[in-house]
Amino acid sequence: MKNIFKRIRSYLxxxxxxxxxxxxxxxxxxxxxxxxxxxxDEGHKILSIGAVKIKNDLIINNEILDExxxxxxxxxxxxxxxxxxxxxxxxxxxxxxxxxxKINDFIGNTILVGHNVxxxxxxIKKNAPKTSLASxxxxxxxxxxxxxxxxxxxxxESYELSFLCDQxxxxxxxxxxxxxxxxxxxxxxxxxxxLDTAKKRNNIQNIGGLMxxxxxxxxxxxxxxxxxxxx
Numbered sequence: 097m098k099n100i101f102k103r104i105r106s107y108l109x110x111x112x113x114x115x116x117x118x119x120x121x122x123x124x125x126x127x128x129x130x131x132x133x134x135x136x137d138e139g140h141k142i143l144s145i146g147a148v149k150i151k152n153d154l155i156i157n158n159e160i161l162d163e164x165x166x167x168x169x170x171x172x173x174x175x176x177x178x179x180x181x182x183x184x185x186x187x188x189x190x191x192x193x194x195x196x197x198k199i200n201d202f203i204g205n206t207i208l209v210g211h212n213v214x215x216x217x218x219x220i221k222k223n224a225p226k227t228s229l230a231s232x233x234x235x236x237x238x239x240x241x242x243x244x245x246x247x248x249x250x251x252x253e254s255y256e257l258s259f260l261c262d263q264x265x266x267x268x269x270x271x272x273x274x275x276x277x278x279x280x281x282x283x284x285x286x287x288x289x290x291l292d293t294a295k296k297r298n299n300i301q302n303i304g305g306l307m308x309x310x311x312x313x314x315x316x317x318x319x320x321x322x323x324x325x326x327x
Contacts, residue, residue, distance in 0.1 A: 114207075114237050114303055114304075115302065115303055115304030115307065116302055116303075116304060117302055117303045118301060118302050119291070119295070119300070119301060119302060119303070119306075120152065122151075122206075122207050122303060123149060123150070123151045123205070123206045123207070124149065124150040124151070124206060124207045124208075124209050124239070124287070125147050125148075125149055125202065125203045125206040125207070125208050125209065126147060126148050126149070126150060126209045126210065126280050126281075126283050126284040126287060127145070127146070127147040127161075127203065127208060127209070127210050127213070127216055127280055128145070128146050128147070128210060128211070128216065128276045128277075128279040128280040128283060129142050129143075129144065129145050129146075129215075129216045129219055129220075129276055130142070130143045130144045130145075130179045130181060130274065130275065130276050131143055131175070131219055132167050132169060132170070132171050132172060132175050133172060133174075133175055134215075136218050136219050136222045136223075137222075139169065140219075141165070141167030141168070141169055141192075141219075141223055142165050142167065142192055142219050142220070142223050143164065143165055143167055143171065143179070143181045143186055144162075144163060144164050144165060144179075144181060144186075144275070144276040144277075145161065145163050145165060145199060145276050146160075146161060146162050146163075146275065146276030146277030146278070146279070146280040146281075147160070147161040147199075147202060147203065147277075147280050148160055148161075148277075148280050148281055148284050149206065150209075150284055150287065150288065153288060153291065153292070155281070155284050155285075155288075159202075160277065161198075161199065161202045161277075162276070162277040163189075163190075163195055163198070163199070164181070164185060164186050164189040165186065165189060165190065165191065165192050165195065166186050166187060166188075166189045166190060166191045167186065167191075168191055170183070171183055171186075178274050179274045179275065180274075192220075192223045192224045193224060193227065196224045196227045196228065196229040196230075197228065197229070199220075199229050200227075200228045200229040200232050203232065203233075203236065204232060206236075207236075207237050207238070207239060207303060208233070208236045208237065208238045208239070209238070209239045209240075209241065209283070209284075209287050210238070210240065210241070210283065211240070211241045211242055211257050211279070211283045211286070212240060212242055213238050213239070213240045213241075214238075214240070217233045217238070220233050221233060221234065237303065237307075239287070239303075239306055239307070239310060240310055240313075241260075241283055241286055241287050241290060242255045242313070242317060243309075243310040243311075243313035243314050243317060244287075244290050244294070244306065244309055244310050244313055245260055245286075245290055245313065246312075246313030246314070246316045246317040247308075247309035247310055247311070247312040247313030247316070248290060248293055248294060248297070248298070248309060248313075250312075250313075250316045255317060257279065257282065257283065257286070258273070260286055261282060261285075261286060264286070264289050266282070266285045266286055266289060267285060268282050268285075291306075294306060294309060
């Protein structure tokens with residue numbers, strides 16, 4: 097019983113430390129996946145995973161994750177028509193278990209950021225169960241740019257990625273939309289804009305402040321209809 101209470105106390109202290117972590121001291125991983133379909137419970141799989149890191153309000157150009165993944169299943173036409181990933185592109189690539197350590201090492205000890213990040217996490221947990229990576233994403237602190245945008249800008253008509261980038265004049269033309277790396281870079285730029293807004297307008301100084309804005313955004317966004325995979 098004592099060990100259980102010690103683990104609970106350790107967990108709570110860890111969560112408190114993360115919430116109090118100054119933004120200037122945090123490293124963020126901005127992650128995106130492309131998949132064979134939208135419903136992980138129907139057996140859909142990750143096809144590609146891309147990620148970049150942000151530190152001190154800058155994208156770290158030499159820290160990039162860009163991996164095709166063999167889903168070991170067919171890719172439906174409806175999905176191919178969005179991301180243009182065909183079986184030929186992934187048939188000789190590693191499966192998720194073969195690269196889970198590489199992904200885990202990349203995202204470990206960072207704050208995980210994504211546009212509807214729960215979608216990506218659900219696929220990682222389901223596609224790579226009982227791995228260190230699955231364990232990491234179950235515990236990792238996350239920031240969802242949909243919810244952060246909704247918390248900062250509650251009156252927008254949409255929180256779809258392209259709409260937000262158009263709204264805030266964020267550059268997208270140099271990246272391939274609906275590619276994991278391209279969308280992670282675009283999301284990173286959006287996050288930097290939202291981060292700057294949160295600091296200047298709301299005087300947010302730590303991770304807990306961002307999490308509170310996301311909590312407000314969740315209440316707003318659940319009233320809207322477009323909460324599926326919004327890419």
